[in-house]
Amino acid sequence: MPSDKPKKPLYPKSHIVAASGIAAALSFILLVIPTTDVEARKTFVQLDLDASSSENVSLVVPAQFDALIDKSVTHSAPIQQSTTPLPLAVAVEDAIETRAAEPAPEWTSVTVESGNTLSVLFNRVGLSANTLHAVINSSDEARRFTRLNVGQVLDFKLDEEGNLLALRTKISDLETLRIDHAEEGYVFNKDVIEPEVRTSFAQGTINSSLFMAAQNAGMSHNLTMQMANIFGYDVDFARDIRQGDTFEVMYEELHVGDRTVGTNNILAARFTNRGKTFTAVRYTDSNGYASYYRADGTSLRKAFIRTPVEFARISSRFNPNRRHPVLNRIRAHNGVDYAAPTGTPIKATGDGRVVHVGRKGGYGNTVVVQHGQRYQTLYAHMSRYANNLSVGSHVSQGQIIGYVGMTGLATGPHLHYEFQVNGRHVDPLGIQLPASDPVPANERSAFLAISNRMMAGLDQQGNTQLAQLEQ
Numbered sequence: 001m002p003s004d005k006p007k008k009p010l011y012p013k014s015h016i017v018a019a020s021g022i023a024a025a026l027s028f029i030l031l032v033i034p035t036t037d038v039e040a041r042k043t044f045v046q047l048d049l050d051a052s053s054s055e056n057v058s059l060v061v062p063a064q065f066d067a068l069i070d071k072s073v074t075h076s077a078p079i080q081q082s083t084t085p086l087p088l089a090v091a092v093e094d095a096i097e098t099r100a101a102e103p104a105p106e107w108t109s110v111t112v113e114s115g116n117t118l119s120v121l122f123n124r125v126g127l128s129a130n131t132l133h134a135v136i137n138s139s140d141e142a143r144r145f146t147r148l149n150v151g152q153v154l155d156f157k158l159d160e161e162g163n164l165l166a167l168r169t170k171i172s173d174l175e176t177l178r179i180d181h182a183e184e185g186y187v188f189n190k191d192v193i194e195p196e197v198r199t200s201f202a203q204g205t206i207n208s209s210l211f212m213a214a215q216n217a218g219m220s221h222n223l224t225m226q227m228a229n230i231f232g233y234d235v236d237f238a239r240d241i242r243q244g245d246t247f248e249v250m251y252e253e254l255h256v257g258d259r260t261v262g263t264n265n266i267l268a269a270r271f272t273n274r275g276k277t278f279t280a281v282r283y284t285d286s287n288g289y290a291s292y293y294r295a296d297g298t299s300l301r302k303a304f305i306r307t308p309v310e311f312a313r314i315s316s317r318f319n320p321n322r323r324h325p326v327l328n329r330i331r332a333h334n335g336v337d338y339a340a341p342t343g344t345p346i347k348a349t350g351d352g353r354v355v356h357v358g359r360k361g362g363y364g365n366t367v368v369v370q371h372g373q374r375y376q377t378l379y380a381h382m383s384r385y386a387n388n389l390s391v392g393s394h395v396s397q398g399q400i401i402g403y404v405g406m407t408g409l410a411t412g413p414h415l416h417y418e419f420q421v422n423g424r425h426v427d428p429l430g431i432q433l434p435a436s437d438p439v440p441a442n443e444r445s446a447f448l449a450i451s452n453r454m455m456a457g458l459d460q461q462g463n464t465q466l467a468q469l470e471q
């Protein structure tokens with residue numbers, strides 16, 4: 001059922017806010033909603049996407065996509081970093097090359113078991129305590145070999161007399177530590193693999209929860225959170241999600257050889273909530289600042305988040321005729337009070353410049369932020385300020401500027417938050433929040449070229465998968 005009725009801005013929308021708030025809410029949903037079948041699939045598609053050149057982005061789905069899909073990988077679980085050691089693909093190749101050149105010593109592999117120390121492992125391959133000391137004292141970095149995890153594999157290369165020539169261990173999908181014997185002793189080295197970035201696609205239909213659907217689509221937790229953050233200004237993931245909502249995501253996936261070792265940024269996404277579709281395209285402007293925009297180039301972000309403190313209770317609303325709890329007389333309450341424990345972080349609700357940090361009469365410890373020409377926000381009764389915050393500091397949306405307290409005229413710890421437009425107090429819970437800046441006018445055509453290709457890519461990917469499902 002489409003919901004096209006206009007948003008009523010008169011109620012607190014504290015839930016619109018911050019990533020972690022959404023995260024907590026989503027996790028909660030995941031816990032309370034029973035699992036049901038979710039139709040969601042994910043395929044790997046290599047798209048020719050050159051992120052470094054915005055002029056030449058080509059997002060053409062290969063004609064041979066049908067062939068690709070046969071080899072596609074369908075995940076039933078989220079991609080996770082493996083905790084067990086993986087074959088030393090790159091290093092093994094080296095070894096093979098060496099062997100091909102001339103007969104060379106073989107590698108001996110030892111797997112770390114519970115309680116093993118490096119000394120135990122050296123002993124197992126017949127190396128002396130002297131060699132161990134020579135290795136770990138050869139450099140500070142060499143001591144990293146002493147930090148062992150169960151299941152980790154150490155490869156030793158010994159000469160015919162049993163002397164250590166080399167030692168190596170893979171500590172992640174992308175990093176291998178090495179010790180090599182040299183004339184002057186042992187030398188530490190590190191092999192870092194630069195992963196290949198591919199474009200991947202995932203889509204899903206929500207039956208129970210966003211998390212279940214995303215998981216079934218093969219999306220990592222990180223990607224799911226990115227998507228929730230991107231659309232979090234428009235969709236209340238805690239309350240608006242309905243069965244039948246759909247999403248399509250194009251994102252960067254990191255590969256080493258045939259293995260997926262992680263994911264990076266979402267490049268484009270579409271989310272349909274109760275019949276209304278929201279789009280997002282990642283675009284890096286000429287200043288190098290990356291942000292998400294709607295397909296038409298307007299910003300997905302709002303210039304302000306609604307609530308400066310998470311999980312706080314509104315203890316007093318904006319009210320021009322309030323009886324003041326301390327002064328006990330009618331005095332306008334020009335802001336909103338959020339009751340929260342002393343020390344709760346307070347966030348700047350928008351990007352801006354700090355124009356006041358310090359005591360301010362009954363407000364106690366107060367920070368005032370100027371946002372462009374028209375807007376000003378005020379945060380009062382703080383117990384303390386964020387480190388390094390001073391007049392002139394630039395703050396970004398969501399940045400912690402201080403902590404809840406009860407300095408000044410306050411009966412208990414709370415944040416008093418004010419919002420001014422052109423010097424006039426307005427109800428922070430009632431105003432229509434302005435959108436952030438759109439794509440700069442002089443970059444609009446470049447953006448639209450990318451955006452159109454991205455959206456076409458999502459269409460084609462989705463249709464191909466749909467056709468595949470219906471076969």
Ligand SMILES: [Zn+2]
Nearest residue numbers: 335336337416
């Ligand atoms: Zn107040």
